[in-house]
Amino acid sequence: MKIAGCILIFISAILCSYYYEKGLKIKISKCEELLSFINYIKSQIDYFSLPISTIYEKYDKKSDFINEIISSENGIKAIDKENDQQINEFFGNIGKGFKKEQIKLCEYNIDRFSNLLEKLKNDYPNKAKVFRSMSLFFGICAIILLV
Amino acid sequence: MRLEIKYKEKTDEALEYLISRIPRELGTSIMCFLNENKYSFINEIRMKKNSFIYLIADSKNVKTDIFVSEACIESTFEALCGGSIYAHYDTIKEGYISVGQGIRAGVCGTAVMDGTLISGIKDISSINIRIPQRIYGASNYIFTLLEKNNFKSSLLLYSPPGVGKTSILRDLVIRLNELATPIRFSVIDSREEIITPHSFCSNCDAFLSYPKGTAIELATKSMTPELIICDEISTEAEAQAVFKASHNGVKLIATTHSSSYNELISKSILEPLLSSNVFDFAIGVSRKYGEKSYKFTLNKLFNEA
Numbered sequence: 170m171k172i173a174g175c176i177l178i179f180i181s182a183i184l185c186s187y188y189y190e191k192g193l194k195i196k197i198s199k200c201e202e203l204l205s206f207i208n209y210i211k212s213q214i215d216y217f218s219l220p221i222s223t224i225y226e227k228y229d230k231k232s233d234f235i236n237e238i239i240s241s242e243n244g245i246k247a248i249d250k251e252n253d254q255q256i257n258e259f260f261g262n263i264g265k266g267f268k269k270e271q272i273k274l275c276e277y278n279i280d281r282f283s284n285l286l287e288k289l290k291n292d293y294p295n296k297a298k299v300f301r302s303m304s305l306f307f308g309i310c311a312i313i314l315l316v
Numbered sequence: 317m318r319l320e321i322k323y324k325e326k327t328d329e330a331l332e333y334l335i336s337r338i339p340r341e342l343g344t345s346i347m348c349f350l351n352e353n354k355y356s357f358i359n360e361i362r363m364k365k366n367s368f369i370y371l372i373a374d375s376k377n378v379k380t381d382i383f384v385s386e387a388c389i390e391s392t393f394e395a396l397c398g399g400s401i402y403a404h405y406d407t408i409k410e411g412y413i414s415v416g417q418g419i420r421a422g423v424c425g426t427a428v429m430d431g432t433l434i435s436g437i438k439d440i441s442s443i444n445i446r447i448p449q450r451i452y453g454a455s456n457y458i459f460t461l462l463e464k465n466n467f468k469s470s471l472l473l474y475s476p477p478g479v480g481k482t483s484i485l486r487d488l489v490i491r492l493n494e495l496a497t498p499i500r501f502s503v504i505d506s507r508e509e510i511i512t513p514h515s516f517c518s519n520c521d522a523f524l525s526y527p528k529g530t531a532i533e534l535a536t537k538s539m540t541p542e543l544i545i546c547d548e549i550s551t552e553a554e555a556q557a558v559f560k561a562s563h564n565g566v567k568l569i570a571t572t573h574s575s576s577y578n579e580l581i582s583k584s585i586l587e588p589l590l591s592s593n594v595f596d597f598a599i600g601v602s603r604k605y606g607e608k609s610y611k612f613t614l615n616k617l618f619n620e621a
Contacts, residue, residue, distance in 0.1 A: 220400035264400040267428075267436040271402050 175312040182308025186300045193293055199234050199247050200286040203256065204279065206235055211275035214268060221264040252285060330447050330512065331358065333417045337398075339391050345382045346371075353378075361445040365389045393440045396421050407507075407525075409434040414525065418448035418486070418512030448486065448512050455488035457612050458569075458599065467499050467543060470567045470594060472586075472617075474574040475601040480610065481571040482547055484601065485510050488569070489545065493519045502535035504528055504546040532557035536564050546570045555585045562594040576600070577615050590617060 206228065213224045225239050237245055244257040259278045263271065335343040346361065346369070355373040362370040369382040384392075396413050397404045404413050413421045422444040428436035462469060473481050489510060492501055502521040505511050511522045521539045523531035528546060532554070535544055549555055549572045558568055574580040580598060581590060589595060600613035 214402060218403050218405065220398050220403040222399065264397075264402070265394060266401055267405055268402040269435065 171315055174315055178311045178315070179308045182304040182311070186304035189300045189304075190297045193289070193296060196248050197286065197289045197293065200282055200289060202230070202232055202234055203238075203247075204282050204286060205230060206238075207259070207275055207279050207282065210263065211272060211279065214271050214275070218268065248285070252282075255281065330417050330419055330449075334361075334415065334419055334445065334447060337415060338395050339388065342382070342384075342388060342392060346380075349380050349382060357449065358447055359449065360447065361443075363389055363392065363443045363445075365441045389440050389443060392443060393423060396443070396445075405436070408437055412507065414508040415445070416508075418509050419445060420507055420509055421445045446509075448509060449483055450512075451480065451483045451487055453487070454480065454484045454610065455491055457610075458484060458488055459491045461597070461599075461614075462569075465596075468567060469596040470562060471569045472580075472589075472595040472598045473569070473571040473601055474577075474580050474598060475571075476575045477573055479601050479603050481601055482509050484610070485545055485547055485569070485571065486512065489520065492543075495519075499543060500539070500541045501543040501545060502539050502541040504531040504535065504544060506531070506547070510545070510547060529553040529557040532561050536561045536566055541566055543567045543569065548572065549586070552585050555589055559589055559592065559594060562589075562592075568594070570595075577613070593617065 209228055209230075210221075210224055213219045213227070219227070228235070231239075234247065238256070238260055241260075244253065246253055247256060255278070259274065262274060266274070335347060338346075349371075350358065350373070353373075355371075355378070358371050358373040359375070360372040362372070363384045365384060365386050367384060369380045369384055371378045371380060394401065396415050397408075401408070407413055408423060411422055411424065413423060415421055422442075423437065423440060424442050425437045425440040427434050428438055458471065458473070461471070473484065475481055486509075489503055492499065498519045500521075501519070502523065503510055504523050504526065506524075506526060506528050508524050511524065521535065521541065523535060526534070528549070529551070532544060532546060535541055544561060544566055546554075546558070546568065547570070549558060549570050558570060562568060572580070572583070572586065574583065577598065577600060580586065580600075590598075595617050598615040598617050600615070602611045602613070603609065
């Protein structure tokens, strides 16, 4: 029984670190999709002045996340509180101004989310290592206490 | 020669479309007002910031009890632009938005200037939404005249603004589209007011949102029309394009603003057209306020010098 318990604790610790790493990867992936989408929006407004609904329709790299952004009325929860607010503000203001302002809005957000993506990518290896180590450490401590 | 034509009109489809486009609360208020007061059609919805809406309904000015706040007029403006204000920049700087289905909304506010050019508009203060009508029989007289001359006459319709020249053209486009022996005709519809679902035509070449003068030239060069229909000749460039088209053998039906025949022939931009017999007839259009009939006055221009 004790051995079974130890194995369970050990597996739980491993799974915790796995899910946390996965969460980080999902944030990076969402950030990449968002950047790609905003770049697309910017180009369509700049070159064709297409209405925003047409731009959304034409975008061919729609994922669940992008669909959620397009259809959301109450805002989305994707990365963290501060960046989610920025995303919601961007999609709330897109279309509500003339071309120059819209391009500037897109450029500002492209800059911001590019920096965020770089930071997430740079931090990922270290954070992943830390969580793996910590999960393993707590798992082993729990096993030792049990045994 | 004077002739009176009575007409019936219908605005249901365009009105329904408009209500679906504007903010829900505003649309519901307008429909409730119309249903309570049993108006059969409306021509215009006039909105001013922090004021009550006026309608032109059943050819009468009507004050409503619907108050328009600053937030309401801004959200209506955004809604009329379909959520994409930048996409309507070209027309907004001209003072209007083409909403679709022939509906045109005039807008004004505070201009944002970039040097001498208007780069945008802010603080919207007024919106005037014109709803197209299908006026059955409005063009009967014009159509009969054209038919008598085998569609080989050029006509110039004149009247003060707001009488219904565009509605006549709209009805005429439908009549021409339904001819058993089709003719090749182009419609120059710069403000997207002539071609509507009512007057959708499968037999005509429609130039939508083009600058008028350019569209007339393009139509003449590329679509080989027998007839070109064009609303509101108001500039020298447009008059010049009409002149060139007629010298390429194209017949024209055009409109212009003028209160009387004397005012028409004294307009400097039209002088080259009238003196060169570009138009065979000038037809004055009038309508008494509140009445449902047009009066036409025919003036032969051929040999008019």
